[in-house]
Every structure is written in C-alpha cells, then in structure tokens.
Amino acid sequence: MFLYQTPLRDMQFVLHELLGASASIAAMRRAVSWDRETTDQAIDAVGRFAGSELARLNAGGDEEGCRVEAGVVRTPRGFAEAYRRFVDAGWPTLAYDEKFGGQGAPAILYSAMLEMLYAANAGWTMYFGTARGAYECLHTHASPQQQAYYLPNVVSGRWTTTMCLTEAHCGSDLGLLRTRAVPQADGSYRINGSKLFISGGDQDFTENIVHLVLARVTGAPPGVRGISLFVVPKHLPQAGGLSPERNGMTATAVEHKMGLRGSATCAMNFEDSVGWLVGRPNEGMRNMFVMINSSRIGVAVQAVGLAQAAYCSALGYARERLQMRAAGGPRRPDLPADPIIEHADVRRMLLTQKAHVEAGRMLVYWLSLLLDQEAFGADETTRSEAAGLVGLLTPVAKAFLTENAFVAANHAIQIHGGHGYIRDHGVEQIVRDVRIAQIYEGTNGIQARDLLARKVLADGGAQLDAFLNRVWHDVADGGIAGLPGGFAEPLLRVCDDLRQLPARIGGAAAGNADEIGAAGTDFLRALGHVACAWLFARAAGVATLRLSAGTSDPLYASKLATARFYFSRLLPEASMHLHVARSGAASLSDLREDHLFV
Amino acid sequence: MFLYQTPLRDMQFVLHELLGASASIAAMRRAVSWDRETTDQAIDAVGRFAGSELARLNAGGDEEGCRVEAGVVRTPRGFAEAYRRFVDAGWPTLAYDEKFGGQGAPAILYSAMLEMLYAANAGWTMYFGTARGAYECLHTHASPQQQAYYLPNVVSGRWTTTMCLTEAHCGSDLGLLRTRAVPQADGSYRINGSKLFISGGDQDFTENIVHLVLARVTGAPPGVRGISLFVVPKHLPQAGGLSPERNGMTATAVEHKMGLRGSATCAMNFEDSVGWLVGRPNEGMRNMFVMINSSRIGVAVQAVGLAQAAYCSALGYARERLQMRAAGGPRRPDLPADPIIEHADVRRMLLTQKAHVEAGRMLVYWLSLLLDQEAFGADETTRSEAAGLVGLLTPVAKAFLTENAFVAANHAIQIHGGHGYIRDHGVEQIVRDVRIAQIYEGTNGIQARDLLARKVLADGGAQLDAFLNRVWHDVADGGIAGLPGGFAEPLLRVCDDLRQLPARIGGAAAGNADEIGAAGTDFLRALGHVACAWLFARAAGVATLRLSAGTSDPLYASKLATARFYFSRLLPEASMHLHVARSGAASLSDLREDHLFV
Numbered sequence A, B: 001m002f003l004y005q006t007p008l009r010d011m012q013f014v015l016h017e018l019l020g021a022s023a024s025i026a027a028m029r030r031a032v033s034w035d036r037e038t039t040d041q042a043i044d045a046v047g048r049f050a051g052s053e054l055a056r057l058n059a060g061g062d063e064e065g066c067r068v069e070a071g072v073v074r075t076p077r078g079f080a081e082a083y084r085r086f087v088d089a090g091w092p093t094l095a096y097d098e099k100f101g102g103q104g105a106p107a108i109l110y111s112a113m114l115e116m117l118y119a120a121n122a123g124w125t126m127y128f129g130t131a132r133g134a135y136e137c138l139h140t141h142a143s144p145q146q147q148a149y150y151l152p153n154v155v156s157g158r159w160t161t162t163m164c165l166t167e168a169h170c171g172s173d174l175g176l177l178r179t180r181a182v183p184q185a186d187g188s189y190r191i192n193g194s195k196l197f198i199s200g201g202d203q204d205f206t207e208n209i210v211h212l213v214l215a216r217v218t219g220a221p222p223g224v225r226g227i228s229l230f231v232v233p234k235h236l237p238q239a240g241g242l243s244p245e246r247n248g249m250t251a252t253a254v255e256h257k258m259g260l261r262g263s264a265t266c267a268m269n270f271e272d273s274v275g276w277l278v279g280r281p282n283e284g285m286r287n288m289f290v291m292i293n294s295s296r297i298g299v300a301v302q303a304v305g306l307a308q309a310a311y312c313s314a315l316g317y318a319r320e321r322l323q324m325r326a327a328g329g330p331r332r333p334d335l336p337a338d339p340i341i342e343h344a345d346v347r348r349m350l351l352t353q354k355a356h357v358e359a360g361r362m363l364v365y366w367l368s369l370l371l372d373q374e375a376f377g378a379d380e381t382t383r384s385e386a387a388g389l390v391g392l393l394t395p396v397a398k399a400f401l402t403e404n405a406f407v408a409a410n411h412a413i414q415i416h417g418g419h420g421y422i423r424d425h426g427v428e429q430i431v432r433d434v435r436i437a438q439i440y441e442g443t444n445g446i447q448a449r450d451l452l453a454r455k456v457l458a459d460g461g462a463q464l465d466a467f468l469n470r471v472w473h474d475v476a477d478g479g480i481a482g483l484p485g486g487f488a489e490p491l492l493r494v495c496d497d498l499r500q501l502p503a504r505i506g507g508a509a510a511g512n513a514d515e516i517g518a519a520g521t522d523f524l525r526a527l528g529h530v531a532c533a534w535l536f537a538r539a540a541g542v543a544t545l546r547l548s549a550g551t552s553d554p555l556y557a558s559k560l561a562t563a564r565f566y567f568s569r570l571l572p573e574a575s576m577h578l579h580v581a582r583s584g585a586a587s588l589s590d591l592r593e594d595h596l597f598v
Helices: A008-018 A021-026 A036-064 A079-088 A107-120 A122-129 A131-141 A144-156 A284-289 A292-320 A344-376 A380-416 A427-438 A444-459 A462-476 A488-511 A514-548 A555-570 A572-582 B008-018 B021-026 B036-064 B079-088 B107-120 B122-129 B131-141 B144-156 B284-289 B292-320 B344-376 B380-416 B427-438 B444-459 B462-476 B488-511 B514-548 B555-570 B572-582
Strands: A067-069 A072-074 A159-164 A180-183 A189-199 A208-217 A228-233 A249-254 A265-277 B067-069 B072-074 B159-164 B180-183 B189-199 B208-217 B228-233 B249-254 B265-278
Touching: A008 A021, A008 A036, A008 A107, A008 A344, A008 A514, A008 A555, A021 A036, A021 A344, A036 A079, A036 A107, A036 A122, A036 A427, A067 A249, A072 A249, A079 A122, A107 A122, A107 A292, A107 A344, A122 A189, A122 A292, A122 A427, A131 A144, A131 A159, A131 A208, A131 A228, A131 A284, A131 A292, A144 A159, A144 A208, A144 A228, A159 A189, A189 A208, A189 A228, A208 A265, A208 A284, A228 A284, A292 A344, A292 A380, A292 A427, A344 A380, A344 A514, A344 A555, A344 B444, A344 B514, A380 A427, A380 A444, A380 A462, A380 A514, A380 B427, A427 B380, A427 B427, A444 A462, A444 A488, A444 A514, A444 B344, A462 A488, A462 A514, A488 A514, A488 A572, A514 A555, A514 A572, A514 B344, A555 A572, A572 B572, B008 B021, B008 B036, B008 B107, B008 B344, B008 B514, B008 B555, B021 B036, B021 B344, B036 B079, B036 B107, B036 B122, B036 B427, B067 B249, B072 B249, B079 B122, B107 B122, B107 B292, B107 B344, B122 B189, B122 B292, B122 B427, B131 B144, B131 B159, B131 B208, B131 B228, B131 B265, B131 B284, B131 B292, B144 B159, B144 B208, B144 B228, B159 B189, B189 B208, B189 B228, B208 B265, B208 B284, B228 B284, B292 B344, B292 B380, B292 B427, B344 B380, B344 B514, B344 B555, B380 B427, B380 B444, B380 B462, B380 B514, B444 B462, B444 B488, B444 B514, B462 B488, B462 B514, B488 B514, B488 B572, B514 B555, B514 B572, B555 B572
Parallel strands: A159 A208, A180 A208, B159 B208, B180 B208
Antiparallel strands: A067 A072, A180 A189, A189 A265, A208 A228, A228 A265, A249 A265, B067 B072, B180 B189, B189 B265, B208 B228, B228 B265, B249 B265
C-alpha cells in the first residue's frame, strides 16, 4: 500500500520559477546545456523509474533485510536487478564531468534525482548514496592515474563506493581512530583495522566496490592530524581486469537496524588489505572533508524525499478514510461519514507535512545550485558569496530538515491512526528509515556546533549578517516582487532577534565555554526557520504575481496558502528557540554530573 | 544491553513528599491501610520483578513477536512463565476490592506498579493493560451474578481481558460499528462480526480470556446510540469449570506492528459467539466510557515508564561513551576523551528526558490519587473537585505525556548516535514501542477535542479557571512553602494567556466551527506545560525546604536543578503554542481541499 507520486509540478516550480536554475546555470563558467526541457525530461524519467521499479521493492527490502552468507552480503530480492537497470539507463552518470563519462548536469538536477530515489526506496538508494561524495573526493585529491582508473567506473555506476570512517569506539571523534596503514616497497599500503556502520560495505550487485578508508600511517601523530585517506578496492586490478580474489577485507556482520533495512550496513574487517594513499599523508581528514557539504546536503535531500513520501501516503489516506462528520456539519452527506481530511486537526498535520516538504525542497535545491555557483560561478564575487552561503546553511539544512522530516513522517502515522502503526501501510517504515538522518554524516548536535562555532562566531557573525541582510532586503526593501502583506513583519522580527544572538553567546562563552554548545541546537533551528520562511516569502511573491495574471494552475493558490500556514503555525517556533538560546548554559551546567541519576 | 533501573527514590519523593499520598488516602471514606512503609515495600518488590524477570524478556519479545499457529496465538518465549509468576506472586490483585479477592490498594500504587512493568517490558505488560479498565467496567455495570463469576478471575489475573471496540472501518468513530448481537431465548446473545487491533485478543498463558465487546442488538438505532456492551468469554462456563471448546471466536491474524511486538494485537472474528449483555441495551458507549479515564491515565503511565527506560539507557551510555573533549578543556585527562555527558548539547537532551519523566510521573501519580479522591473522598466537595480535575487533566496527561515520551525516547537514540539506531542497545525499540501511545485509547487529536470542546468550552471555562486559580494561588499567593525565586513570573504569564483563550476560541467558533479543532492540539500542549510547571514549582518548594534544612540526600539539588531546567528550556514551548492557538482556523481552511496535492 506504499504510495509515492513524484511531485513533478512542485519540483518544476522550485527549479524554474523560484530559482530560475537554467538561467543561473547558463551564466556559469562551466558550459552546461541543461535547459528547462532537458531537466523536466530527466526528472520525469527518473521519477517513473523511482515510482514504479523502486517503490514496489521498498516494503520487501525492509521486511527481508540483508544478511551475510559465507562472507558475502546478500541484498533483498530485486535490489540487484533494479540497480542494473538504473546503471543501464545511464542515470548514475547524470551529474558528473564529461571527461569521465558523465553527462555534466548541474548539482541541482542530481539533488532532484536523489530526492525521488530516496522517497521511493531509501534502503536501495543508500548503495548509491556515497557515490557523489566519493567522486568529488577522488576528483579533487586522487592522482591522475587513480582518477583515470576509478572515476569512469564510479561515474557509470559499475562500481559502488563506501566511506570507511567510523570505528566501534569513534564516530563523532575520528581523532581516536586506530586503523593502521603500513607502507610497502611498491608504493602501496597494507591496511589493518575494523570499521563500523559502513553503508554498502559489501553487496551482491557490482563487480567491485571502492572503499575510501581513513587510517593512520605507521609513525603518524596522534589525533586528527595523523589520519590519512586510502582508496581500497574490493577486488584489485590485474592484467585484463579484476582479480577474482577478494582484497583482504570481510564484511563480518550486517547490523540489525531500526530502519533502512534494505541497506547493508556492515562491520568491516580490513586484514592486510592493499590500498593506496589518496592525496598526501596525514591530510586524510581535510581530503575527506571535501565531500562533506555535498554529503550533508545529500542527507537533507533524503529527508525531503522521505517527508514527501510520508505526505503522499497521509494525503491519500486522509481523503479515503471516513470517520465522523466535519465540525460545521456533513460535507459528504452521501457517505456514512466525512473523509478525515475535513477535520481541522488532520488538516493541521497535513499542512505541516506539506510546508516542511516544500520548504525543504526549496532549501536543498537552492543550496545545490549554490554548490555549482561556488565551483563554477562566472566571477569571484559570485563564487565567494555562494561558498559563504553554502558553508553557513549546509549544517542548517542537514539538521533542520532531518528533524522536520521526522515530524512529517510521524504525522503520517498519526493521520493513519492505528493503521499507521502496522506495517501494511508503509508509513511506519518511513519513520524508521528517516530516523538515521539526524545521526549520520555528523549528528545534528555536531551540525549545531559547526554552525555556531565555526560558521558564525569564527567570523564575528559576518556571514550570518550577509545572509540576514539579503533576507531583510528582500522582505523589507521590495526585493521580492509581488510579496503579499503579512509576510515581512514576523520574519523581520525573528531576523533582528537572531542577529543579536551571536554577540551575546560569544560574550558569554568567554566566561563559560559551554555557552556555545548550550545554544547551538536552538540557534540552528531558529536560523532554519528564517531560511525557510524567506524562501516561502519568495515563493509567495511568485505565486501572487501569477494569480494576479489570472493563472488557472492550482499550484499558485496552494503555494500561497502553504506559505501563510508556515508563517502562522511553524515560524512561531523560531521565537521559542531564540528565547531558549538566550537562556544560557546555567540550566545545563548547574546540575552536577553525579546529580543526574534515575 | 537494555537497561532499566527502578527510579525508587523519585517515586517515593512524588508519593510521599510531593503528594503526601498516605495521608490523603487515610482521609478517604474507604479505609485503606496502605501506609508509607507498605507502599515502599510493594514498589520495591514489583520493581525487582520488573527489572529482572521482565526486562530480560524485552528484546527477545520484540525480536520474536507473536504468531498464529493453527488458530492459536503463540506469545514470545518466556512470556507465559513470567505471567504465571506475576499471578502467583499476587501482584495483579493489588489495587482491587477485597470483596473480589483484591488487596484494596489505592490507584496511585497501581500506577506506580504499572509504570515499572511498562518500563521493563511494554509488550508483556499489554496483556495485563486492560485489566483495570475491564474490572471497573464490570464492577460498575455488570450484574451481581456476572461480577461474582468474572471479577475474582480478573482480580487474581487468572483470566486476562480485552476491549473489543475497533473494527476495520471505524476506530475514532465507533458510531459506524457493524458487529451484530442477536438475542436468544435463554437471555444470552449470539454475536457476529470482525474486530481489529485487539490487544491480547488471544494468548497462550491463561485458561480463559474475558472479551468486552461492543455490538448492535438487532433493531438498535444507528450511530452511537445503538451500541451495547457484551461480555464474551473465550471459554464458556460448564458444570465444574470451563468448556474445553472455544466459544465462537478466532484470532484470524496477529498484526505486524512497528513496536509492542511482544503484544499480540489480533484481528478477531466473532462467529455466533455466546455473550451476555453488560448493563442495559444501547448504553454500551456510556458503559464502556466508565473505564476511559483510568485507561487514558494508564496510557500516560506507560509513556512515563518508557520515557524513564529511555532516560536510563541514555544516561548510562552518556557516562561511558568517550568522544571529544569538553568545551572548557579535558574533564577526564586520564581517558583518551571525555564522556559525552560533559558536552552541553548531550546534557540538554538528558535533562529534557529527565524533566519529561519527572513531570510526567508527578502528573500521573497526582491524577491517580485524584481518581481515588473522586470515588472515595471524605466529602462531596473533595469528590467533585477531584472529578473536575480528573476530567480536565486526563486528556492532557494522555496526549501531552505520550508526545513528551516520544521526544524523550528519540533523545535516547540521538545520544547513542549510530549505536542507537541498531537493535543491540534497545533504545530504538523504546521509540517503536512508545509510538502507539499517541494513537490508542483515543488519538491525541481526539484528546485535544475532548479537552477543548467538552472539558473547557462546555462549562464556559469554569473548570479550567478553577485549576488556574489553584496554580495562581500556589505560585503568586504563597501557596507553596519554600518556592524559590524565578518560578512565579513565567508560569503566571502563561496562565494569564491561557485563561483568555477559551472565550476567544468560543467566540470565533460561533462563526466557524473549525476554530475548536484548529486550536485544540496547541491549547492542550499549553495546558500540559502549565500543569507540569506547577508541579515542578511545588517540587522545587519541597526541595528548597529540605536543602535549607541541610539534607545530604542528592535528590533535592537534582530536583531543584531539573525544575529550573524545565522553566528555562521547556516551558517556553507553552507561549509558542498559545501564539499558534490564537492564529485561528484561517490558515487551515483557506486552502481548498483540492489544493492539497503533492
């Protein structure tokens, strides 16, 4: 009963009408010929693949899960075939450099594709989820020979990739990692150690897997400054192709997880694995970090996709399920009861889902466009402005949108009532699947710290001010054509309060270093609301202009009403978070550690 | 790795120091000899049973689940034996009338017992979860003969009970139900129909099950006015005991649920089942509702128990897991990194859990005490005041505490990071188990409607005012001895805003009936915060007096700090909800139903 309809119309609205993506991309210094028509065709085709092939494997993948059989991971029925069709259709190549066989599409199109894949089957999509990050990492840091060997296979999707960072005793704190790399006479390294939570650490649908592994070279300094990055293929090259022998590694177990059960999350043992250094020794963390913004935006995209799937299911159910009469009297007297969509509280939950999904889509597509502007913007100003915004808003998108998606997914259960708690409707799976997004690629607490300490306080709030000035200009100085009344005042109030916060926190932190950690999460959520409310204000401007022009497309009335809902019922959360962020560290640190007991 | 430590000290604090339960109970018109010592012994003994026997079956029960084999439900390994030991120890009889074999303990002790059972193993406890409601229903409405036959077996726990209300097409709207009852010449009825989501509809550990079934007698009026209540045992009486034949009923399936998988949630077919009317025909809904307050408080108790289990696990992990250094520099230089409890954001989550657990415990224990005061208070004023408070605050406790417990459970996953997402640590199970609490016994949306429409607007806000006056008196007029500074002002501000809301909503509802549904959920959450903040203010008063007296018990400093945390970081949510509740129905109803699309 799992439903997923591709939200093509809203995707088009964001890409073309809100962001004017084609024009932005055309102005970049990398010539990309992705016009509106090509974009729409690509989205439509991937959407059909996701909505049919992938969606029908989603519940089964969760039910069956993955297992290790004689040292080999077995993925759920149908996953391997679907992956092969995906590769044969050429979709993995979409957004990569033509030099390595890619189609050169912009990052925003990649995000749109990823949204649909994650929505339809998040477990399956995980096998493909690190590809872009691995590509960027190798593209930036690997030697020309390494690039020539690995990248065409990563771009085509013939080989999948993993990121081997976490170990049992370290996740957030990679400085503690223990995996060792010993240099060999031939320039390779022998790698030994155990890695944990490796998505797609093994699978049964490609001939090879490219592991990017963090390890310490013999004699390296302790901490993060002694970590190097290695490329370690599952099968080593030999004359004419790949060695049939497995490189020294085993997936020792597949984790039994709350969700994403179609994805093989492996415990990996590297035993005398042959690997090669990527980039320079002891610069592994820096080299790995090149992929971090796109990976974190990828998680935000996953959240948007799953929230969309939850909204889709809940909306379908709310239209069909008949319980009680509407408060104002029967709306469907022909039926034994009214559809529950007629009840205000159900509508509140549906609109919350819709608003979170649409806000999230605007934010991640915009950030994806900025990723390309950072790399390929026509001039230095464009590039550095984009880089500043990406740096500031990536942790916001990752944490804010994954939390909102969890809320949206849970509303789908609630709207289904008892039927949502059983497996048949598929919505409880969405909650289980999306829960991890708040954790991986840096927990949301890590995102909050990154935002407040490194992105805001480190430059004295300059980048934050630049963004808030842009919001201010748009809503207070006529920057948004068509902006209807009622939007400027509440948003500006939150902006003003937010702007004053860094100086206050920075001052307090001089006396108590915990002040930053104590305020981070609430600060992040407030900024997330500002970003999303601003994007909704822009969307409301576009919608209002179209409505005045007499459009018959129902999207615009829907968009305007959703924007108003956001301002009435979701934006007020920002003021609460600002209030809490101002409350300081005392309420956390006054309680002695030994007074925290059960 | 599932941890559960009975929070004996905090339970004692609430029972004895905050609520003075023994004295309250001693003053009731039903003589109950449950003094402080007896109470503490009972809690300690049940706590040991829960923390050992039940907790060790919890993960296995989830993993194994229930199944139907040849028409018989099989429960997880060890469940039946644990239930027999529970019955043999006499615990089921704790809080029932001595006349039927009970020990006559007060409802508050029953809630304390239930909290521990649910915390240790919610799936197992479900088999016992309807017992008190069924007892009260039969005790109030069944004939003396029915009572004499069924109650001793329910009280002893030899027979379990179910509530058979829901059908596939109706849950919240029981007026639609279709199960039929045809009167027979001997005074019995033949019952035919299908029921859904019946907890413990069948199991393999008692000789009989007492089903309380809602059905329509032939010729009954449509809607809720044509529903009657029947008692339908799994095995019918025959001379000398029970018929070995099963009464006409089958558990056709066990649902595959998100959580509570140890509990057999059955689809039941009644085929010519023999049953007997309980109370009068067509008064089934009213008769069933007699159990509603205690059942809803039971769900709130379940939420508190599971939140406690989540806090327990998270606290244990946060003390052991070493990642990074504290912001102010190493706290444990002897270790490779500091325990994560030293990070402000982790502490924020732990304190949120602790505050929700302790607030919830205060609220449900107080309501349990009021349940007895409603029934057995010494004078009419005491009884009617208690009844008013129970009516007002039961939907609040059910909805507010189940939502807070979900937050607390999710924080346990977050604190565990990736380790929380895999099954081994047991915290993801808590999230799955507690999720249903927002749905069953009336969805939280139904609770919000019950509160605002029936408990607040129906009496023009009189009962709400009475409660708010009590809060006002306590915090503004010296009603709380020892109340420290900083508590009165924020609470009174929320009280004032809350007090003005019903008139505003009532007025608006005259023009648009959806205004009630549009405000209900936010109104409920604001009132929940007032109730919990007030209880924390009272607890802070007790703690301050003890601290001035020079106590060495660390509970009091802990309690005071937790109360301050609640006021600094959780109570601000109330103002947000009041703001949203004031925003009205327009943002929900302006969007045409056909404009809600994907």
